[in-house]
Amino acid sequence: MAPSDTSLVSAHSFYLKTTYDEYVAHAGLYTSLPVTVTTSGCDCELLAWDDPSAAAVTVNVGVASAVTQALPPATVRASSKGATAAQNIQQCYVGGASCTETSTWTLLLKDGSALSTAGFITANGAKTSLDLLPTGPSHVGTWEIWATQDTASGPNPNYLALTITVGCTITAVANPTAPSVAGGYTLTYEIFYSALEIDLSSIAYP
Secondary structure (H helix, E strand, C coil), X not given: CCCCXXXXXXXXXXXXXXXXXXXXXXXXXXXXXXXXXXXXXXXXXXXXEECCCCXXXXXXXXXXXXXXXXCCCCEECHHHHCCCCCXXXXXXXXXXXXCCCCEEEEEEECCCCCHHHHCCEEECCCCCEEEECCCCHHHCEEEEEEEEEEECCCCCCEEEEEEEEEECCCCCCCCCCXXXXXXXXXXXXXXXXXXXXXXXXXXXXX
């Protein structure tokens, strides 16, 4: 006996009727079998969560404005509260009731340091998205963002939420300053003299 209908929660009276095959005319014997159906306790800590697939984004140094990237959340595993789940979690969802399935997040870099350490990552208030604005060579590279999801019910998933690849694209190169007499260069050549050599190795691009 495994009742799942909450309307059955109460005391019930059943009777066992015993008869004899050899004495079919004999009145049956009835034995009282009182049964009380009670509810199981609700245990929301049995709720399970599935880690998401990590997101990935590529952004270059010098972008005009911050790139906003959403972070994927862990989600409730449907089977952990469904018909095949333990009675103690099924009871939490009877009659339109439910466990609290909200979460808050803590975000860190792979080495456990704060996002501010990177110098170009800012989380929104709910920590469900990041603004990325790399501005210099120290930001170039690959960055992993790890999330701990503090759930109201069940365990707290910890997972790789985002991989950020910061690159650098050269869009223009300024011309260097031309050599000049004032800069110490000999720029006059007299015909039939020995070859004039102008060393440009010290001229660097800005």
